[in-house]
Amino acid sequence: MNAEREAAIASSADVVAVRRLVRSAAIEVGLSLIDQTKIITAASELARNALVYAGRGEVRVHVVENGSRRGLKLVVSDEGPGISDVERALTDGWTTGTGLGLGLGGSRRLVDEFDLLSEPGKGTSVTVTKWAR
């Protein structure tokens, strides 16, 4: 099974819509309440980053399987300025904005798999996966 849903991120209301989309998919996959909360929070951070730093972006939600395990995979991508130093961006407390610099590092801690691809001038794509236990 590889059901897929997607949503555009162009306003702060869209960030709320992304949380709802991820919640319903997380429930469908059978994530525990705590794991639902974690992946929704990560999705909220990544969607806000796309909105704030790139102006807009999109999220794709996939239900994935590995043997008998099911999981939720999210791809949050944008065509914004990209990140020149990914390691630094993942460091807690590092920010070029007005936030706390916790979004990326925190999201990485909240999920099981985290993959950040970024090319300066082209955009950023973050893929995260949370597996049902």
Next chain:
Amino acid sequence: MERVPILKLGDLLIVSIQVDLDDQTVLALKEDLAEVVVARGARGVIIDISAVEIVDSFTGRMLATIAEMCRMLDAHAVVVGMRPAVAITLVELGLSLGGVRTALNLEKGVALLDHVRGAVP
């Protein structure tokens, strides 16, 4: 954008968040609260987040900002009703909300405010 209502009860303000918080709504709540605290001379503000399913770095930071702002306006703020999953997630995210007073529920929040105000007249 939705607006979060602010209930007035004596010298207390009670904010019960029942909507999915988008960033604009949170910012508006901060500004509305600053005005109402001053206009009413409120001494305590209780923010009930028992219906809130997720608190991310933006909302968390705003709760801390609201608490700090209340202190500067001579009021005490208490956040009540945080869900266990939200607390676990916030700690993992790296947001400890050190400067924010919390209580398990509304009743305990009111008691905490009474105590705080009794101790610091």
